Amino acid sequence: MTALGFEAHDHSGCIDDALERAESRCHDAKLQFTPARRRVYEILLQGHQAMGAYDILEILGKGGHSVQPPTVYRALDFLLRAGLIHRIERLNAYAACMLLADHDAGDASHVPAFLICRQCRTVAEAEGDRSTDGLTDAAAASGFVVETRVVEAEGLCPACSEGGDRP
Amino acid sequence: MTALGFEAHDHSGCIDDALERAESRCHDAKLQFTPARRRVYEILLQGHQAMGAYDILEILGKGGHSVQPPTVYRALDFLLRAGLIHRIERLNAYAACMLLADHDAGDASHVPAFLICRQCRTVAEAEGDRSTDGLTDAAAASGFVVETRVVEAEGLCPACSEGGDRP
DNA sequence: TGGGGATTGATACAGTATAACATATCACCT
DNA sequence: AGGTGATATGTTATACTGTATCAATCCCCA
Numbered sequence: 001m002t003a004l005g006f007e008a009h010d011h012s013g014c015i016d017d018a019l020e021r022a023e024s025r026c027h028d029a030k031l032q033f034t035p036a037r038r039r040v041y042e043i044l045l046q047g048h049q050a051m052g053a054y055d056i057l058e059i060l061g062k063g064g065h066s067v068q069p070p071t072v073y074r075a076l077d078f079l080l081r082a083g084l085i086h087r088i089e090r091l092n093a094y095a096a097c098m099l100l101a102d103h104d105a106g107d108a109s110h111v112p113a114f115l116i117c118r119q120c121r122t123v124a125e126a127e128g129d130r131s132t133d134g135l136t137d138a139a140a141a142s143g144f145v146v147e148t149r150v151v152e153a154e155g156l157c158p159a160c161s162e163g164g165d166r167p
Numbered sequence: 168m169t170a171l172g173f174e175a176h177d178h179s180g181c182i183d184d185a186l187e188r189a190e191s192r193c194h195d196a197k198l199q200f201t202p203a204r205r206r207v208y209e210i211l212l213q214g215h216q217a218m219g220a221y222d223i224l225e226i227l228g229k230g231g232h233s234v235q236p237p238t239v240y241r242a243l244d245f246l247l248r249a250g251l252i253h254r255i256e257r258l259n260a261y262a263a264c265m266l267l268a269d270h271d272a273g274d275a276s277h278v279p280a281f282l283i284c285r286q287c288r289t290v291a292e293a294e295g296d297r298s299t300d301g302l303t304d305a306a307a308a309s310g311f312v313v314e315t316r317v318v319e320a321e322g323l324c325p326a327c328s329e330g331g332d333r334p
Numbered sequence: 335t336g337g338g339g340a341t342t343g344a345t346a347c348a349g350t351a352t353a354a355c356a357t358a359t360c361a362c363c364t
Numbered sequence: 365a366g367g368t369g370a371t372a373t374g375t376t377a378t379a380c381t382g383t384a385t386c387a388a389t390c391c392c393c394a
Contacts, residue, residue, distance in 0.1 A: 003305040089256040126305035138170040138293035143325035152317040153302045158310035
């Protein structure tokens with residue numbers, strides 16, 4: 001298994017591609033990819049970084065007119081439901097999905113696993129699997145019905161572990 | 168792999184055992200298991216439930232004299248560092264460790280996996296393993312240095328999935 | 335054209351967590 | 365005994381994260 005997120009790449013191209021895919025996916029699913037939602041998605045795509053809702057709020061507010069928290073949270077909820085972004089529980093933050101091309105939006109067997117750099121907050125996303133997430137067996141044995149899964153690792157990304165890696 | 172937490176058991180005995188083990192472990196590690204810390208630990212042991220810091224704060228405050236948030240968070244930090252409790256990221260909450268007897272405090276290969284009931288907040292803890300957490304391969308492939316791991320599933324426990332299981 | 339669903343705006347507030355500084359306690363040394 | 369440093373606790377204020385509520389708007393379509 002490999003993880004997307006730490007390699008160098010054509011960033012503006014990658015953003016354009018993601019936007020285009022998002023447009024078409026929302027259109028197919030009869031979801032409204034409105035300007036507000038698109039704007040929030042663009043902001044999250046900018047850095048391949050996990051961003052807090054209030055970080056996004058601040059950037060949105062740069063345009064002069066004031067923006068309130070519910071605006072951001074509504075857009076984030078929409079993007080989460082559409083499978084375009086993920087919530088990073090460990091950070092109470094959000095990051096754009098990097099595996100859009102690989103699976104369908106509602107693909108339940110897609111169990112994303114995240115590698116989170118505690119220094120630069122870059123997030124890499126690996127394609128996990130139910131059979132290897134360490135939960136399925138335990139749940140089956142005890143009669144627990146799993147609905148959602150969280151698999152995250154925090155540490156240092158390749159770039160940050162080169163230089164100063166003091167906590 | 169099995170999970171502890173959903174079975175019936177001798178609860179007051181289990182609390183006493185846990186407290187005794189905590190005492191001796193802290194003593195061995197030269198950590199101070201002070202009354203404030205012990206009290207917070209007792210509260211978490213009461214229910215085998217994930218509890219928010221402010222839930223604990225409220226119970227602590229019942230004793231008349233006022234208690235402030237930092238008091239609770241400091242106790243929680245200590246108990247986390249001592250390996251006596253876990254933080255449940257999905258809920259921003261805390262739960263007593265149920266596998267005290269099975270491993271040492273600083274055992275890094277111990278990767279706890281949690282089954283969280285969204286209805287009653289009961290938490291079961293399964294003994295995970297690095298080799299099956301779906302992260303090790305991806306991290307190794309990309310040069311990421313993992314420091315901490317989060318593996319959590321949310322759903323319905325056996326008891327709650329019997330009755331009304333509407334979200 | 336007007337009714338209903340989805341979206342957005344705006345205000346207020348709830349819940350989670352920490353910064354900063356003061357005080358207390360205790361072990362240890364001289 | 366008195367000084368000193370490490371650890372723990374008390375107190376106040378504030379930062380960060382998220383939601384409830386109600387009003388206004390937009391847009392599709394019968």
